[in-house]
Amino acid sequence: xxxxxxxxxxxxxxxxxxxxxxxxxxxxxxxxxxxxxxxxxxxxxxxxxxxxxxxxxxxxxxxxxxxxxxxxxxxxxxxxxxxxxxxxxxxxxxxxxxxxxxxxxx
Amino acid sequence: xxxxxxxxxxxxxxxxxxxxxxxxxxxxxxxxxxxxxxxxxxxxxxxxxxxxxxxxxxxxxxxxxxxxxxxxxxxxxxxxxxxxxxxxxxxxxxxxxxxxxxxxxxxxxxxxxxxxxxxxxxxxxxxxxxxxxxxxxxxxxxxxxxxxxxxxxxxxxxxxxx
Numbered sequence: 001x002x003x004x005x006x007x008x009x010x011x012x013x014x015x016x017x018x019x020x021x022x023x024x025x026x027x028x029x030x031x032x033x034x035x036x037x038x039x040x041x042x043x044x045x046x047x048x049x050x051x052x053x054x055x056x057x058x059x060x061x062x063x064x065x066x067x068x069x070x071x072x073x074x075x076x077x078x079x080x081x082x083x084x085x086x087x088x089x090x091x092x093x094x095x096x097x098x099x100x101x102x103x104x105x106x
Numbered sequence: 107x108x109x110x111x112x113x114x115x116x117x118x119x120x121x122x123x124x125x126x127x128x129x130x131x132x133x134x135x136x137x138x139x140x141x142x143x144x145x146x147x148x149x150x151x152x153x154x155x156x157x158x159x160x161x162x163x164x165x166x167x168x169x170x171x172x173x174x175x176x177x178x179x180x181x182x183x184x185x186x187x188x189x190x191x192x193x194x195x196x197x198x199x200x201x202x203x204x205x206x207x208x209x210x211x212x213x214x215x216x217x218x219x220x221x222x223x224x225x226x227x228x229x230x231x232x233x234x235x236x237x238x239x240x241x242x243x244x245x246x247x248x249x250x251x252x253x254x255x256x257x258x259x260x261x262x263x264x265x266x267x268x
Contacts, residue, residue, distance in 0.1 A: 023197035
């Protein structure tokens with residue numbers, strides 16, 4: 001039987017890798033991929049806790065799985081919108097480098 | 107079971123490192139796919155086969171494909187050399203600190219648990235359509251709004267093209 005803490009540490013490592021990608025990358029598409037990694041790390045955490053515990057506070061059994069389904073839904077919507085924004089950005093400015101999209105910086 | 111977990115988590119972490127470290131953006135998308143499929147295997151270890159199926163269908167079948175489309179349409183493979191930020195050592199230090207803090211807090215707060223329990227399709231469906239019915243409808247509305255918004259943002263201006 002696997003202890004819960006192994007899954008939690010795996011999710012912590014994946015979340016940190018995704019955070020590094022968001023902070024260090026300059027291509028908007030690579031930042032989007034790093035955000036997907038962070039969302040998946042959160043999903044692992046939710047599902048591991050939901051599978052290991054009967055309930056926690058006002059959350060009853062299987063609520064973690066439902067929240068993970070909602071996170072996957074939001075991630076799908078987010079990727080569609082972000083791809084539209086990236087395409088528009090590329091069409092208007094000719095680049096997807098976020099350090100050159102500084103029009104909203106004061 | 108533990109050996110399988112170690113292999114799958116090593117594959118997912120290596121895929122994640124590939125996403126944030128490789129210079130080629132198409133390779134990054136394929137590393138992301140590898141990492142997401144290993145995570146689907148971890149859902150199977152947790153006896154959550156429904157989430158594993160959803161993960162493979164949505165991430166492998168939709169999201170990575172959309173990302174590859176975005177790479178092709180922005181001609182990402184023509185200039186794969188968009189480098190990292192100048193402050194990447196700072197980002198590395200910050201993310202290592204984040205990993206250490208999260209791992210230590212998880213390690214010190216772990217308690218005795220009952221072990222992975224099987225989440226059947228019927229249990230998840232029952233919960234989704236009774237207790238979580240209203241958030242479920244709102245999620246479908248969010249998908250519709252995102253669809254319309256993506257079309258409005260990405261369509262070409264008619265005065266530009268005619």
